[in-house]
Amino acid sequence: MDRERILITVKTYPTLSRKYGETVCTAGVREDGSWLRLYPVPFRRLDETEQYRKFDWIECDLVRSRSDPRPETRHPADTKQLQPVAHMDAADNWRERRRLLLETAKVHTRLQSLIDGAKANALSLAVFKPTRITGFVCEQEDREWDAVKLAEMRDRANQREMFSEEAWRETFQVIPKLPYSFSYRFEDADGRASEMQILDWEAGALFWNCLRSHGGDEKVALDKVRVKYMDRFSQTDLHFFLGTTQEFHFRAPNPWVIIGVFPIPYEWQGKLF
Known part of the structure; x- marks a missing residue:
């Protein structure tokens, strides 16, 4: 397990996973310009204080993925850790963003x-x-999510195999496709x-x-x-x-x-x- 500091640059539109439910792929760069992918992240289930924006710095413990062989992929050890600790603003014609993302990376x-x-x-x-x-x-x-995958998600949620948060389980609704x-x-x-x-x-x-x-x-x-x-x-x-x-x-x-x-x-x- 590694403690990492990451500048968030990517949040994809949510997708449905039979295993993880509704998730987003989050990615960003370390201070040395190298990349990391955080997956899965149940972004809409995070508390408001835990949600992060693009160009937020977050610090969290990450573990290597056993199921995803791509070299940058890590699993958050605890999604409750994914809290922003700082923000990189666009001051001086995006100077700091330019330095890290176009010069260091x-x-x-x-x-x-x-x-x-x-x-x-x-x-x-x-x-x-x-x-x-x-x-x-x-x-x-297609205007609707895959019906089979959606049914599996709902069934797993009802059986408490998905969504440890009781409030989220009771109000479970997927984001529109x-x-x-x-x-x-x-x-x-x-x-x-x-x-x-x-x-x-x-x-x-x-x-x-x-x-x-x-x-x-x-x-x-x-x-x-x-x-x-x-x-x-x-x-x-x-x-x-x-x-x-x-x-x-x-x-x-x-x-x-x-x-x-x-x-x-x-x-x-x-x-x-």
């Missing part, structure tokens, strides 16, 4: 090197700089064209917020998501936080997905005297 620019690294099980998390963004894609998905998936189309430093799905919680939350504020109009909500992720973010020095999924880490031709976006402002090239 390694930034990849070629997708093939990441694919090769995943196949060798050398890494499953990375900062990536696309050379050019060519599109943003919204595609319809996103009816759309979002993806970026981009080119890397080799000119390789790719399309990669975005699993960031913020993209899903933006869709639901826009849907509520525009009377349930899905077209308007999708347009709002596209404007932010394509039009606004294209005006920044956009980087991706990439991760592989455990299921496809070794098997997929390209196992990488976008688990977070980093729309950092361009760095000032000089100062006025």
Whole structure:
């Protein structure tokens, strides 16, 4: 068991797990720029004081995963420990975030090197700089969670095999499933064209917020998501936080997905005297 200090940079949209229930994948970097993945994290079941934001520093005890072979994956020894101890703000044009995530951490620019690294099980998390963004894609998905998996979760909850928190068990409701998936189309430093799905919680939350504020109009909500992720973010020095999924880490031709976006402002090239 290791005590770790981690800057949270990634929280994915919640998914359903037969074993763990509703969970999110949380990832971040140590002070030396190396990556860690925390899984499972029952984020919505944490007390308000235990929930954390992106760019919060957290300190917790972690143990290596016995079921997930990816090198950065750790299990929280106690999810009640996952409390923020500090926050890295965006002061001075994101100076501290830039220093840690774009200077201390390694930034990849070629997708093939990441694919090769995943196949060798050398890494499953990375900062990536696309050379050019060519599109943003919204595609319809199933609107309901898998009925079999959901039934298994409810049955395990009723049998007290899941959710030790009595209040959560009694009010158990899963988060709504996103009816759309979002993806970026981009080119890397080799000119390789790719399309990669975005699993960031913020993209899903933006869709639901826009849907509520525009009377349930899905077209308007999708347009709002596209404007932010394509039009606004294209005006920044956009980087991706990439991760592989455990299921496809070794098997997929390209196992990488976008688990977070980093729309950092361009760095000032000089100062006025």
